[in-house]
Amino acid sequence: MSSINSERSQLIDHLIGQLKLSSTRGILFHQTLADFLGLNITDHKCLGFLLEEGPQTAGKLAELTGLTTGAVTGVIDRLEKAGYVNREKDPHDRRRVMIAPAMDSQARMGKLFLSLYESSVQMSSQYTDQELNVILRFITESSQMMLQETDKLKQLIETKPSE
Numbered sequence: 001m002s003s004i005n006s007e008r009s010q011l012i013d014h015l016i017g018q019l020k021l022s023s024t025r026g027i028l029f030h031q032t033l034a035d036f037l038g039l040n041i042t043d044h045k046c047l048g049f050l051l052e053e054g055p056q057t058a059g060k061l062a063e064l065t066g067l068t069t070g071a072v073t074g075v076i077d078r079l080e081k082a083g084y085v086n087r088e089k090d091p092h093d094r095r096r097v098m099i100a101p102a103m104d105s106q107a108r109m110g111k112l113f114l115s116l117y118e119s120s121v122q123m124s125s126q127y128t129d130q131e132l133n134v135i136l137r138f139i140t141e142s143s144q145m146m147l148q149e150t151d152k153l154k155q156l157i158e159t160k161p162s163e
Contacts, residue, residue: 019142033112038082042067046075047084047101051109055088055100066150084108 027041034044042065049064050056056064062072076099079085084105090096124132 029116036112037084037108039078039084042071043075043078043082046072047079047105047109050085050099050101051106055098057090057096058099061099066154 030044031041034041037044039047046061046065046067049061053064058072058076059069061067061076062069065072067075076085076087079099080087084102085099086102088098088100090098127135
């Protein structure tokens with residue numbers, strides 16, 4: 001019985017190790033992509049949020065990313081200067097300013113992600129629908145867990161005594 005537990009423990013440890021490696025490789029991929037675009041990694045990821053979620057207020061972008069509103073203002077300024085986003089008046093409330101991806105931002109980014117997308121589709125095709133659903137559930141739950149762990153770290157930062 002203990003060998004089964006040991007084998008399962010080793011399998012879980014190997015899985016966690018591969019998740020860490022995948023995360024690191026993902027970070028390095030996005031850093032390389034940001035370098036190619038002439039952006040820092042934070043600006044690149046904020047642009048990604050805007051491309052995925054659509055136009056947002058600066059406050060909502062701060063909420064989505066966990067950055068301060070001051071930091072987000074700097075991000076928006078840099079992205080606007082580089083031609084990736086535009087500040088637009090909210091059509092429903094002219095007092096609000098929406099940050100929207102520039103018209104060609106999706107095309108510029110899409111070209112760079114095409115190879116990764118195609119490789120992901122090819123890799124996924126070797127799995128059954130049932131296996132893909134298990135993988136999808138695992139990735140979705142892992143993503144939610146990372147949000148929760150990030151929140152825990154933020155709470156530690158907020159309660160950390162000053163030195």
